[in-house]
Amino acid sequence: MAAGGYAGVREGVGTIAGNRKVGIKDVARVAQVANSTVSHVLNGTASISPEVRARVLDAATELGYLAERKVKATISALRTVLLAVNDDALPENETNLFSWTVLNALSRDCERRGVRLAPFAAAGNLSAEQVLAAASEVSADGVIIVNDDNRDLLNGIRAGGIPAVLINGEDQGMQVDSVTPGNRFAAQLATSWLISHGHRKILHITWAGRTTIHRRLDGFQDAFRASGLPLSDAPVLRVGGYEPRFGEEAIRQWLAEHGGMDGVTALFCASDNLAFGAIRGLVAAGLKVPDDVSVMGFDGVALGELVMPPLSTVKVPLEQMGPAALNLLEQRILSADSDRAAHRLELGCSIIERSSVANLP
Known part of the structure; x- marks a missing residue:
């Protein structure tokens, strides 16, 4: 159970008779909140305290309700995501517009979903030990790594057991989910x-x-x-x-x-x-x-x-990479399947025709 979760959730699961479909009322009863509070948490329609949100998400997860509705983009099983980057990826400048645009779109999507994005910037190359320690410190549900597809880093994070997605890189061992342009x-x-x-x-x-x-x-x-x-x-x-x-x-x-x-x-x-x-x-x-x-x-x-x-x-599609990574991370968490194969998502690109290219006879 996630940190800050409600201890009565598992006990509540056993009280649902038979195999009937779980509903919002069941989640509200187990989390000990109003039906409207469950709706607000799952649909992001009102500001809810972190403690209450955690209880509702724990109840919805344990009862299987969240998995049933995971296809709806308005629901987020994520609370805190660690963003692991090299420190040169963060500032906005002439040479960094690629990473800055990706990260800006990721930040906006986290805000929309009510997900806390905790940045961790390393001077030089990232290491698995650094990333795992930082994720533990902020109680992260998962990790998003940007630009760094070092094999030792990805293998170490995979071994650490925390869900992770790589943006703008490829895991050649196909152990970690990734989002990259085609x-x-x-x-x-x-x-x-x-x-x-x-x-x-x-x-x-x-x-x-x-x-x-x-x-x-x-x-x-x-x-x-x-x-x-x-x-x-x-x-x-x-x-x-x-x-x-x-x-x-x-x-x-x-x-x-x-x-x-x-x-x-x-x-x-x-x-x-x-x-x-x-x-x-x-x-x-x-x-x-x-x-x-x-x-x-x-x-x-x-x-x-x-x-x-x-x-x-x-x-x-720079502004689509961050949201796509969040979706992959959420799917990984909701599946709760340690044998789930790594997914590599390639996004289509297109040509912008401007005047720096001329036709030859």
């Missing part, structure tokens, strides 16, 4: 779109990031294979990170090593940040975007429509 398919879609605009030699600028970033490289190469184009015309340039300065460095490096663009007519960058930097690098080198070189990004952050020229990019 990176590989979206990258193939974007590259095929560039090819359909006449581009035949496309440079992919990326970095040695998480598995999700590797999927974007896979999709880039998939598009060349599907179009019957040689991978020799799909060069890959790996840089030191995803910040715009690395995009600028990539252009300087390519131009210096090849004496020009060497036939490349388009860039497909693994993030919008790299694309922003690449545009600056091209302009500094006296090249025009898109007249000389087209540029395509990936993420769909708001800044993309403000740069010059406005950036064509892959739109990731």
Whole structure:
């Protein structure tokens, strides 16, 4: 039973005769509250004290009422969720719009559902010991991890027994639920779109990031294979990170090593940040975007429509990732099944067409 729960719940379960359907009245009787209070708690229609809310949720869970109604999005079995992130994911700045947008939407959805979101930010890489200790300290029902798909971290959290969902990462061992953009398919879609605009030699600028970033490289190469184009015309340039300065460095490096663009007519960058930097690098080198070189990004952050020229990019459903993670976490808790297979939810992406990409004859 959850901390702060009502000790009489299990005793009350046995008093329901036969196998008749459990209703709000049963929950109210076991939790020793009014029927209207149960309705308010389950539907989020009034402010209820944490102690009373806990009693109602414990009663509804033990009686099986919550599981019967779990398909209704207005019900939340979550009270406190630990948000585990690296400290560089929290501030809002030019290089952090992806994570900031995801976390902002997650925070709003928690507020709507009456769920307390307890942030835990670590300097550097997260560790399972840190996360589990922080979750215990705030009596968290579950954990949401953002961006960090380190195997040791995920295996440790799985072994700790607390429900967890990973946002924007992949658990290669498929032990932890996850929500991520459909990176590989979206990258193939974007590259095929560039090819359909006449581009035949496309440079992919990326970095040695998480598995999700590797999927974007896979999709880039998939598009060349599907179009019957040689991978020799799909060069890959790996840089030191995803910040715009690395995009600028990539252009300087390519131009210096090849004496020009060497036939490349388009860039497909693994993030919008790299694309922003690449545009600056091209302009500094006296090249025009898109007249000389087209540029395509990936993420769909708001800044993309403000740069010059406005950036064509892959739109990731950033504001849907947090709510989707909460849904997965709730389903995991309501199932109460230790053998439930991990779920990997991939969200569809789309192309935003702006003026940084030109048609070739």
